[in-house]
Amino acid sequence: DAGITQSPRHKVTETGTPVTLRCHQTENHRYMYWYRQDPGHGLRLIHYSYGVKDTDKGEVSDGYSVSRSKTEDFLLTLESATSSQTSVYFCATGTNSYNEQFFGPGTRLTVL
């Protein structure tokens, strides 16, 4: 367990509203990742960070933005939530060691 927390754990929101999910780690890992998990799709990478203020897009980045102002925190923002963004969101951290990743408990987001 890499000491990863996510907040909130559950959220229900309405279409068009902004939403921010937070990931916090206590392990000082360099890399942080945001994934979404949907039935039939496994985990898909949204964005990731390879250092403070250094981020890059994943395969499903449209409609999402991220920020990392401190090593321990990685924020995922949905600027204007849509129903297609209803999903379970997982944060993960990693080191340079073989790209092994450690996962948080997830956030279940429902967009009505």
Add this chain to the structure above:
Amino acid sequence: AQSVTQLGSHVSVSEGALVLLRCNYSSSVPPYLFWYVQYPNQGLQLLLKYTSAATLVKGINGFEAEFKKSETSFHLTKPSAHMSDAAEYFCAVSEAGGEKLTFGTGTRLTIIP
């Protein structure tokens, strides 16, 4: 580009029977390979990993996997299934020097009493 294919989105086995979950990968460079397990309403937990050392890798909870380069496979096995093994299992691949994992779509394992 790297990719992972998990054959069988659902697998059912009887308690005490062999568990075999299949994973095939593609990678342009030598890969690192992982199996993760996800229990209901939880995050993913690492079961085992292949990092170019021994081709037969042993993990937690009695699971093991064998890296077969000629078959581009990394199948997960357990000799005797237990009810507590019921979960979703994900295979993932990473390229040496890369920064990302690519996950398969997962296999849900059901154990029949």
